[in-house]
Amino acid sequence: MTTVTDRAGGATETSVATEPSEAELADLRETVRSVCADAGGIAAVRGLDEYSPGIDTDLWEILGRQVGLAALGLPEDVGGVGGLAEIAVVCEELGRTLAPVPLLSSTVLAGQVLAGCGTAAKPLAELAEGRVHALAVVAPDGVWRPDAVPVGVTWRGGGAVLDGTAPFVLDGADAEVLVVAAAGPDGVDLFLADPREPGVTVRRLPTLDLSRGQAVVSFSGARARALTAGGEGTEVVAQALDTALVALAAEQLGGAQAALDMTVAHVRERTQFGRAIGSFQAVKHTCADMLLQVESARSAVTRAVRAAGSPEGLAEAAAVAQSWCGEAFTLVAAECVQLHGGMGFTWEHDAHLYFRRAQSDAVLLGGTAHHRERLAGLLGW
Numbered sequence: 001m002t003t004v005t006d007r008a009g010g011a012t013e014t015s016v017a018t019e020p021s022e023a024e025l026a027d028l029r030e031t032v033r034s035v036c037a038d039a040g041g042i043a044a045v046r047g048l049d050e051y052s053p054g055i056d057t058d059l060w061e062i063l064g065r066q067v068g069l070a071a072l073g074l075p076e077d078v079g080g081v082g083g084l085a086e087i088a089v090v091c092e093e094l095g096r097t098l099a100p101v102p103l104l105s106s107t108v109l110a111g112q113v114l115a116g117c118g119t120a121a122k123p124l125a126e127l128a129e130g131r132v133h134a135l136a137v138v139a140p141d142g143v144w145r146p147d148a149v150p151v152g153v154t155w156r157g158g159g160a161v162l163d164g165t166a167p168f169v170l171d172g173a174d175a176e177v178l179v180v181a182a183a184g185p186d187g188v189d190l191f192l193a194d195p196r197e198p199g200v201t202v203r204r205l206p207t208l209d210l211s212r213g214q215a216v217v218s219f220s221g222a223r224a225r226a227l228t229a230g231g232e233g234t235e236v237v238a239q240a241l242d243t244a245l246v247a248l249a250a251e252q253l254g255g256a257q258a259a260l261d262m263t264v265a266h267v268r269e270r271t272q273f274g275r276a277i278g279s280f281q282a283v284k285h286t287c288a289d290m291l292l293q294v295e296s297a298r299s300a301v302t303r304a305v306r307a308a309g310s311p312e313g314l315a316e317a318a319a320v321a322q323s324w325c326g327e328a329f330t331l332v333a334a335e336c337v338q339l340h341g342g343m344g345f346t347w348e349h350d351a352h353l354y355f356r357r358a359q360s361d362a363v364l365l366g367g368t369a370h371h372r373e374r375l376a377g378l379l380g381w
Contacts, residue, residue: 020082025089028082032069032093035062041097042350048100050206053174054213055132060101064130069103071128073243074111078124084243084308088250088301095254098357100211102132105170108247109135110179112240117190117227123177134175136166136217137237143366144241146188146234151219153182153191160191160226162199162219170364172215173204180217180224187231191224199223209360211353239311242318245365246304249321252329252361253297259329259336259354260290266340283339290335293328300324319375326362326371333358 020028036044036059044056064070073087074080087108094103110133114120127133139148151164162182172178178193178200195202199222205214228236264287267278277283304317333355337344344351362368 020085025085028086029089029093031067032063032090033096035059035067036093036097036099039099042353044100045098045211045353048210050210051204054100054207054209054211055102055171055174056100059099060130060132063099063101063103064107070107070130072103072107073115074107074124074128075115078121079128080115080124084246084314085305087243087247088305091247091250092254092257092301095251095357096258098211098255098353102171102174104244104247104251105134105212106132106175109170109240109244110177112243113137113179113190113237114227116236116240119227120192123179123192126177131177132171132175133177133179134169134172134215134217135179136169136172137179137181138166138168138365140167142168142363143370144237146237149181149183149188151180151182153184153189153224155184160224162191162193162222162224165216165218167216168205169215169217171213172217173202173213178217179227180219181233181237182224186229188233188237189229189231190227190233190236192227193219193222193224197222207360209356211357212360238315241365242311242314245318245322245371246301246314248361248364249297249304249318249325250301252325252358253294253301255354255357255361256290256294256297256325256329256332259332259351259358260287260294262350262354263287263290263336263339270341277339286335286339290332293332297321297325297328316375316378319371319378322366322371323368323375326358327368329358330362 039059044059048054068081069090071080072082072090106127111127113135114124137144139145140150151162151166154161162180166180175195178195180191180193181188182191193200199220201218203216205216207214267283268276270277300321304321307313307317337351337355340349340351343349
C-alpha cells in the first residue's frame with residue numbers, strides 16, 4: 001500500500017494503491033534479479049573508477065525504461081506503478097549486486113519529492129521515462145535539516161534565483177534536472193533547476209563507493225522554477241525522505257544478504273587442517289551473528305513496508321529501519337572481508353565492494369546515531 005500526497009491548491013488528497021500479492025512481488029524480484037544477472041551482476045561495478053560515472057547507462061536503459069522501474073512508486077497519472085512494497089523488493093535486489101543505477105537518487109529521492117509537490121507533472125513524467133533527476137536538500141553534515149538548508153532563494157524580475165552550495169548530491173554529476181530545496185522568507189520551498197544553465201556549477205566528488213556517484217552543486221544567481229510556496233517544501237521533503245530511508249534500508253538488507261551468502265559459500269569450501277573452516281566453532285559463531293544481523297534487518301524493512309499509508313507510522317518505522325540496517329550491513333560486510341582471510345582484502349575479490357557500499361550507506365541521509373535520536377523524538381523519549 002502506498003500513499004501519494006498532492007499539495008496543489010493547499011489541499012491534501014490521498015490515494016491508496018492496491019497492495020501487491022506475494023506472487024506479484026516474487027515475480028518482480030525474479031525479473032530484477034534476472035536482468036542484473038544477465039548484466040554480469042556485480043561485474044558492472046568493476047568497470048567503474050573514481051573518474052567515471054556511478055551509473056551504468058546500459059543497465060538503467062533496461063531496468064529503468066524497458067522494465068519500467070524508473071516509474072516505481074510514482075503517481076499513476078504520470079505512468080507510475082507500484083508503491084513502497086515494490087520499491088523495497090527492487091532495492092533489495094539491486095543491493096545484492098550493488099547495481100550502479102539511479103533508482104534511489106532519481107526515482108525514489110527526487111521522484112517522491114516531486115510527487116509531493118503536486119505541481120510537477122511534466123518533470124515527473126520525464127523522470128518516469130528514465131530521465132535522471134537529482135535531489136539537492138541535505139545540509140553540510142549530510143542530513144536533512146530544515147533550519148540548515150545550504151541554498152537560499154531570492155526573487156528577481158518575477159523569478160526565483162538560487163544562491164548557495166548543495167553538498168552530497170547523489171548522482172548529481174549525471175543528472176539532467178536538479179530538484180533543490182532552498183530557504184526563503186517564507187521558509188523552505190522546492191525548485192527545479194537545469195544543471196547546464198548559467199549560474200550552476202556541478203563538481204563530481206571522488207567517493208569510497210564507486211557504484212554511487214556524488215557531486216557538489218553550487219548556485220550563483222541561477223534561475224529556477226518554483227514547485228512549492230509558503231514554506232511547504234519542509235513537509236514534502238520530510239515525507240519523501242521517509243520512503244527513501246526505507247528504500248535505502250532494503251538496499252542495505254540486500255547487500256548484507258549477498259555478503260553473508262558469499263561468506264557461507266567460502267567457509268564451506270575453504271579447508272584448513274584437513275577440514276572446512278566453516279566447521280570451526282569460532283567461524284560458526286561469527287556466521288550465526290551475521291545471520292542474526294541480516295534477519296533483524298529483514299524484519300525492520302518488512303515492518304517499515306507495512307507502515308505505508310500512515311505518515312506517522314512510516315516516519316517511526318523508517319527511523320527504526322535506518323537505526324538497524326546501516327549498522328547491520330556494516331558489520332556483515334566487515335566480517336565478510338575478515339572471514340575471507342588474505343584474499344578478502346584484495347582488490348580482485350568482491351568483498352571490498354560490499355564493504356565500500358556499507359560504509360557509504362551508513363552515513364547516507366544521516367548515520368545510525370542521527371536516526372536513533374530522531375526515533376527518540378518521535379516516540380517522545
